[in-house]
Amino acid sequence: MTAHAGPAPAPVLGRPALTAAAVAGVCAVWAAAVWTAVHLTADPLLHDVALFAHLASLVVGFGAVLTVDWLGLLWLLGRRPLPEVLRTADAVHLPIWLGLAGLVGSGVLLHPDPGSPLTQVKLGLVLLVALNGVHAWTLGPALAALSGPRGADAPGDAPGAPVSRALTARCASTVLVSQLGWWGATVIGFLNSRH
Numbered sequence: 001m002t003a004h005a006g007p008a009p010a011p012v013l014g015r016p017a018l019t020a021a022a023v024a025g026v027c028a029v030w031a032a033a034v035w036t037a038v039h040l041t042a043d044p045l046l047h048d049v050a051l052f053a054h055l056a057s058l059v060v061g062f063g064a065v066l067t068v069d070w071l072g073l074l075w076l077l078g079r080r081p082l083p084e085v086l087r088t089a090d091a092v093h094l095p096i097w098l099g100l101a102g103l104v105g106s107g108v109l110l111h112p113d114p115g116s117p118l119t120q121v122k123l124g125l126v127l128l129v130a131l132n133g134v135h136a137w138t139l140g141p142a143l144a145a146l147s148g149p150r151g152a153d154a155p156g157d158a159p160g161a162p163v164s165r166a167l168t169a170r171c172a173s174t175v176l177v178s179q180l181g182w183w184g185a186t187v188i189g190f191l192n193s194r195h
Contacts, residue, residue: 026130042109050109061099064092069175083147122188129181
C-alpha cells in the first residue's frame with residue numbers, strides 16, 4: 001500500500017512565465033539559425049545531406065501538423081469530438097517540434113540568400129509557424145477543461161459548458177496561421193530550390 005504524500009508540488013514557473021520563456025527561446029533559436037546560415041557555407045556533400053534532412057524533416061513535421069490541423073478543422077465543423085483532437089495533438093506534439101527543429105537545423109546548411117525577398121518571407125514564416133506552435137500550446141488548458149466528462153464535443157454543442165466564441169476563434173486562427181505558414185514556407189522553399 002502506498003501512502004499519499006499530500007498535494008502535488010506547485011510548478012516552479014506558472015504558465016505565463018513558461019509561455020514567455022518559450023517565445024523567447026523560439027526567437028533566440030531562430031535568430032541564431034539565421035545568423036549562422038549567413039556566416040556558414042557547407043561543402044557540397046554536407047549540403048546534399050542537409051537537403052535530404054530538410055526534406056525528411058518536412059515530411060515528419062508538416063505531416064504531423066496536417067493531421068492535427070485536419071482534425072482540429074473537423075472539430076470546429078462539429079465532425080470530431082474534442083478529446084480525439086487533443087489525444088492526436090498530444091501524440092504528434094514531439095514529431096511536429098522535431099520536424100521543425102530539423103528544418104531549421106538543416107536549413108542553416110542550405111545557405112539561404114538573406115538578400116532575397118522570398119527567403120526573407122520564408123524566414124518570417126518559419127518564425128511565425130514556431131510562435132504559432134507556442135500559441136497552440138497555450139490553448140491546451142482551456143481545451144482540456146472542455147474535453148472532460150462534461151466537456152464539449154464541438155463548438156456550441158456541449159453537454160457541459162459551451163465553447164466560447166473567443167476560444168473557437170483562437171482555435172480557427174491557429175489552424176489558419178499554421179496552414180498558411182507551413183504551406184507558404186514549403187512553396188517558397190520549392191521556388192528557391194529552382195534558382
